Amino acid sequence: xxxxxxxxxxxxxxxxxYWYVPPAxxxxxxxxxxxxxxPEAIVAxxxxxxxxxxxxxxxxxxxxxxxxxxLQAQRERGRTTGVVDRSPSPVERLxxxxxxxxxxxxxxxxxxxxxxxxxxxxxxxxxxxxxxxxGQSGDIQDLYATYKLDATAIIDAVARAV
Numbered sequence: 001x002x003x004x005x006x007x008x009x010x011x012x013x014x015x016x017x018y019w020y021v022p023p024a025x026x027x028x029x030x031x032x033x034x035x036x037x038x039p040e041a042i043v044a045x046x047x048x049x050x051x052x053x054x055x056x057x058x059x060x061x062x063x064x065x066x067x068x069x070x071l072q073a074q075r076e077r078g079r080t081t082g083v084v085d086r087s088p089s090p091v092e093r094l095x096x097x098x099x100x101x102x103x104x105x106x107x108x109x110x111x112x113x114x115x116x117x118x119x120x121x122x123x124x125x126x127x128x129x130x131x132x133x134x135g136q137s138g139d140i141q142d143l144y145a146t147y148k149l150d151a152t153a154i155i156d157a158v159a160r161a162v
């Protein structure tokens with residue numbers, strides 16, 4: 001897309017995720033999405049923001065990279081010798097703006113547990129959405145509705161989370 005990115009936004013994209021819609025400081029709701037379901041998450045976020053001002057929308061570009069950097073930061077903090085780097089990992093920095101009691105709804109076109117680790121970063125409650133079974137055929141909108149991955153399902157997940 002045509003857009004101007006700050007150096008921080010460029011770093012975030014390369015590091016594994018960026019705030020498509022940054023949350024307000026201490027926001028209580030965030031939607032985290034990736035891949036093909038990003039348009040559904042954008043529609044859901046627009047609706048959710050009417051009731052939860054300041055809700056954020058985080059788009060993941062590489063959950064694997066975010067997870068690996070987070071694990072490395074955890075290992076570094078656990079070392080008892082030498083200089084320990086206490087700077088937050090990219091995912092800690094991204095989620096650090098949310099309130100401690102924030103609820104996170106994750107949505108991806110893969111198994112829902114693949115992003116549930118995000119709750120361990122800062123102890124947030126996570127409602128994961130994803131595909132748990134395979135074999136259905138149909139058009140994209142019908143499949144998203146069947147697998148509870150459409151904007152309506154994301155909005156319902158936010159409602160359950162709070």
